[in-house]
Amino acid sequence: MGSIRTLNGDIAAGQLGVTYSHDHIYCIPPYWAERNDDDLLLDDLQASERELADFRQVGGKAIYDATAPDYGRQVVAVAEMAKRQQLHVIATAGFNKGFLWSSQRPGSTQSFAAWIEGASIDQLAEHVSREVTEGIEGSRYRAGVVKCGTGYNTISPLERKTMEAIVRAQQSTGAPMHSHTEMGTMGLEQARIFKQLGLDLSRLCFAHMDRNPDPWYHRQIANTGAFLSFDGMSRIKYYPEHIRTQAILALCKRGYQKQILLGGDFARKSMSAHYGKGGLGLKFILADWRPRFIEEAQEAGFDGEALLHDFFVDNPARYFAFS
Structure with a gap:
């Protein structure tokens, strides 16, 4: 591994x-700042760092921060927090999803949409690649993942353009690649496009697979060789927690446990234990979800501890390593 x-x-x-x-x-x-949606602004340095401290105290060592530039990436502040908390944080270059792109690009008078539309695919790919190889926004901090994304049951022309740019950036840098799927949709459609573009899909992770807890769909994604990210723990508003566990174990029964990654997509003040909303906090998965999963896995005939070692340690080590 690299x-x-x-x-x-x-x-x-x-x-x-x-x-x-x-x-x-x-x-x-x-996008959310312009709409005064305060819950989606993680804008308190001290509160965010307390979350990292909690994560470290329950045994966490590393986090992939999937914040792309169009989602308000704050790379210098995050790097400094990571250093103080002695954690490994992996940063993102690339793009999220199209509806965010009406907002103005930082340091520019252009919107993200105007920039993406006006630049060539090669220019976009070179920009993303430089954030991996040289540094982000003039800093010395480099991204460790390249990212793109698509909308709910749709892929817009600009999203399709960023997909091609990110594939080129992945191929030129060897970085792992992350793909946002809105509500878990369009993964197979993305996979077909990525395959046509020559991407090695074993370097790719599809996010939000548990937003669409369909065992057949998950098997088809796994058959491409890509990783699947289950990253919605605690979001009971979508469905009970056991649905996610059943989906994960259904994959394991068919031998796909080496392609599963876990995270919380922690992105709201109301999810935080330190933003004054009384949320479950970044520690929730390791402190509370983990023992429950072990119990349910054992009831289903699995070694839950061994599965979680794959999901939390071995699989991320393979996925995040440069090729």
Whole structure:
């Protein structure tokens, strides 16, 4: 395996440790700021750092911060927090999803949409690649993952353009690739496009697979060789927690446990234990969800501890390593 690129330097894959493979730490998405949706603004440095401290205290070692530039990435602040808390944080280059792109691009008078439309695919790919190889927004901090995304049951022309740019950036840098799927949709459609573009799908992770807890769909995604991210723990408003566990175990029964990643997509003040909303906090998955999963896995005939070692340690170490 190659090395893993964290905000505070490259590390050997074996150094990564217990990893959340999709979260957000401190970010101010311009789309939501413009709409005064305060819950979606993780804009309190101290509160965010307390969440990291809680994560470390329950055994967490590393987080993939899936915050793309169009979601209000704050890379210097996050890198400094990670260093103080002695955690590995992996940053993102690339794009999220199209409806966010009406907002103005930081440091520019253009919207994200106007920039994406006006630039060539090669120019977009080169920009993303430089954030991986040189640094983000003039800083010394480098991204360790490239990202793109699509909407709910649709892929817009601009989203399709960013998909191609991100594939090119992945191929030129060897970075792992993360794909946002809105409500877990369009994964198979994305996979067909990525395959046509020549992507090695074993370098890709599809996010939000548990928003669409369809065992057949998950098997088809797994058959592409890609990783699947289950990253909605605690969101009972969608369905009871056992639905996610059943979906994960259904994959394991068919031998796909080496392609599963876990995270919380922690992205709201109301999810936080330290933003004054009384939420469950970043520690929830390791402190509370983990023992429940072990119990349910054992009831189903699995070694729950061994599965979680794959999901939290071994699988992230393989996925986040550069090829």
